[in-house]
Amino acid sequence: MTDKPIAPPGEPMISCDACRKEVPLSAAFTPEGAEYIGHYCGIECYQAFVAEAKRREAAGRAGKP
Ligand SMILES: [Zn+2]
DSSP, rough: OOOOSSSOTTOOEETTTTTOOOOEESSSSSSSSSSSOOSSHHHHHHHHHHHHHHHHHHHHHTTTO
8 A cells, every 4th residue: 555645756836825735736726817816726715715805805995095
């Protein structure tokens, strides 16, 4: 029994912008041409990040005159 490595040696790792989990770059979800660019461990984290960013943006606008 051998543990299958998540990524081959030398594979660059990124940390998910939403949950900070480390995933190999090749396995990361990276939206192209999206409003919010980043690396995510999955589309669910990307969607969560976008929702949070929009919420913060809306809150920031509301707080300004
Ligand atoms: Zn994540």
